[in-house]
Amino acid sequence: MSQRVVESNHNVIFDCKYHVVFCPKYRRKVLIPPIDARLKERFQLKSEELRAEIVEMEIMPDHVQLLIKCDPQFGIHRVVKHLKGFTSRILRGEYRQLTSRLPSL
Template sequence: MDNQSIQHTHWNCTYHIVFIPKYRRKIMYGETKRDLVEIIKKLCEMKQVQLIDGKICIDHVHMYVAIPPKMSVSEFMSYIKGKSTLMLFDRHPEYRTKYGDRHFWARGYYVATVGNVNEETVRKYIQEQEENDKIEDGRK
C-alpha cells in the first residue's frame, strides 16, 4: 500500500483490528452478517478510513484498515462499535431486547500495526478466517 496524504502529511498507518460480540456470541451469519458488512463499510467511509480488507466470522470481526493519523485507533473503534450497534438495532429491533440496549459488542479489541513487510501475511490470515470458521461449524 502506497503512502497516502492529507494536506502536508504523507502517511501509511495501517492496522489489523479484531473485535467480538459480547460474550463471544455466535450470531453473525445470514442477514446479520450482510447488514454488518454494509454498516461497517459505510461507517469507514464516513470517517475517511480505508477498509483494505476484512471478514465477519460467526463470532468475531477482522479488519485491515488505514486510519488517518489525525484519528486515534481507540477513537475509531469507539465510533465503529457504537454506531454499528445503533444501526444494527435499527435494522433488527429484536436484538435490542435480546442482547441488551447498546451492548452488542464486547468492551475490548485487538489491534496490531501492519508494516509493508507483513502486509501479505495479514491479508492471507484474514482471508483464511472465513474458511476456518466454516470448518469449525461443519459447513462447507
C-alpha cells in the first residue's frame, strides 16, 4: 500500500495539486521550438522561487498544461499570475516574433 505524501506549514497539513491550462492570445500556435524549451526553463525557475512544484508540464504549440503543487495559503491564483507574467515578459523580450504577432502573450 502506498502512502500519500503531505506537506505542512505552520498551521495546516495539505496535499493540493492543481491542473492549470492556459493559452496564448487567440490560441495562436506560437509555443514552438526553441520558445517551448525556454518556457519550460523559465517555469521551473519561477516555480522554485515561489516554492511551488511543477509535478507535470506539457507545452503544445497553442496551449500549456501544468500540474502544480503549492501551499493553499499562498494560493494557486498567485502562482499562475506570477508564472504567466514573468514568462510572458521574458519571452517577449527574447523573441521579437511574439510581439509582432500578438498584442499580449
